[in-house]
Amino acid sequence: MEPQVRADLYDMMVLIRTFEEAILREYHADKKPVFDIGAGAIPGEMHLSAGQEPVAAGVCAHLTGDDAVTATHRPHHFAIAHGVDLRRMTAEIFGRVDGLGKGRGGHMHLFDPNVHFSCSGIIAEGYPPAVGQALAFQRKSTDRIAVAVTGEGAANQGGFHEALNLASLWKLPVVFVIEDNDWGISVPRSASTCVTSNAVRAAGYDMPGERVEDNSVEAVHEAAGKAIARARAGEGPSLLEVHTLRLWGHFEGDAQAYRTDLEGVPGRDPIPTFEASLRADGLLDDDGMRAARERAQQRVEDAIAFAKNSPQPEPASALEYVFA
Template sequence: MDVSVRVGLYETMVLSRAYEEAILREYHADKGPGFDIGKGLVPGEMHLSAGQEPVAAGVCAHLTSDDAVTATHRPHHFAVAHGVDLGKMTAEIFGRETGLGRGRGGHMHLFDPATHFSCSGIIAEGYPPALGQAFAFQRRGTDRIAVAVTGEGAANQGAFHESLNLAARWSLPVVFVVEDNDWAISVPRSASTAITSNAARASAYGIPGERVENDVEAVYDAANRAVARARAGQGPSLLEVHTVRLWGHFEGDAQGYRTDLAEAAARDPIPAYEQSLRADGALDDAGVARIKEAAGSRVEQAIELAKQSPTPDPASATSYVFA
């Protein structure tokens, strides 16, 4: 793999982690005393993606802003990797008028027409809309594709199977991505799913299925095959990545159910990839410092923009709705 590609993957992961660390800081800054989920600059639930960066970086490296991505309720890493404007996304998370949805949607409902990115708080909800996007791309005779992301728990939802079936039947240009972080909230995969790999389910619909570990280059290679197949008009593929959720299902999650918590930090993919790049001479101390400094600067600029943006006028509460 070309060195510039490898360093680019690392840069995307570092930017995503810097963003999540900043959101984590701002989210908890004023939740006390104790922990009041309704208080602070960012009230409500917060689902962060630390540890799952290789999935977004490896997949989105093959996409353009003309391709569509539908993400999950844990969406920031895919939004960052797909090029969603950090300032507008942060303003949305902070509930500000300059946000992607004018502050109405929050972090689980990010919609960006500029990059064809969306997400939802409902599990597996993004799969059917991705089919609609892929159908439109196909009818227009383009090589644009849709990427639909969900978690391993959502792979037991009806929408998952209905979408795979219809995409296969119509040979739609879709790449289905399953992020298996071992825990569907607090339920382990072994307690909820009859098979050990959701990639095996692809064969029931006559499409390729592949499972890879949380290595960004392995994800990149697998995604390359799936994306190329979709662009060539050969139909959908299913890619499952066995990733890791370093933090709680949501912020405030005590994680008492996690039998793997003590070992999770050792599975952090960013230090591991950085070490690999250093060993191969692709990065040195100066390169790492430059990338981290650039990421931090971009993120802090977005945070500051959000804080300075106005909150929506209560009188506009009924604006931007269908009825």
């Protein structure tokens, strides 16, 4: 892999982590001394993607703003990697009028038509819309593709199987991505899924399937590159499962009493792992790390300030922007 590509992947992972750390800080800032999910500047549930940066960075490195991405209820990493407007995304998370959805949607309902990004709080919900987007791209005879992302728990949903079947039947330009972080909320994969790898399910729909282990951004980049090139060439869909890591809880406030792996989780953080690889190859040093973090910090804090300076929606406007 070219050194610049590796450097870009690192920068993206650092930006994502810096953003999630800032949202973590802001989310909990006014929920003390007793945690209240409805209190504060960012009320409601919050699902953060720390540890899953390699999936978004590796996949989205091959995409353009003309390609479509549908993400999950844990969407920030894919939104950032696909180029969603960081300021307006942050304002939406804070529920402000300058947000992507004018403060109506919150962090699980981010929509940016400029880069064809959407997400949803319903698991597997993004798979069928991605099939529809891919069908539109195919009928327009473009080389645009759709990427649909979900978690391993959603691979047992009907929408997952229906989407794979139709995409294969019509040979659509779509790449299905599964983020396997081992836990469907509090349920381990082994207790809910009959196969050890969802990648094998691709065979049932006559499409290539590949599982990437070790949460490696370079391995994700390579596997996604093949699947995306195949889709652009009109050769149909692929299924890519990445064994990734959820560093933090399913949601903020999750006590995680069900997790038996917490003690070893920090040692599997993908960012220090990738930093060690870049250092060993002479592509990163302390100055480079510091510069990457400073660049990320500047962008993130600018977005946080933008969000905080944006007004809250007026109560009288509650019925605006609805269908009926």
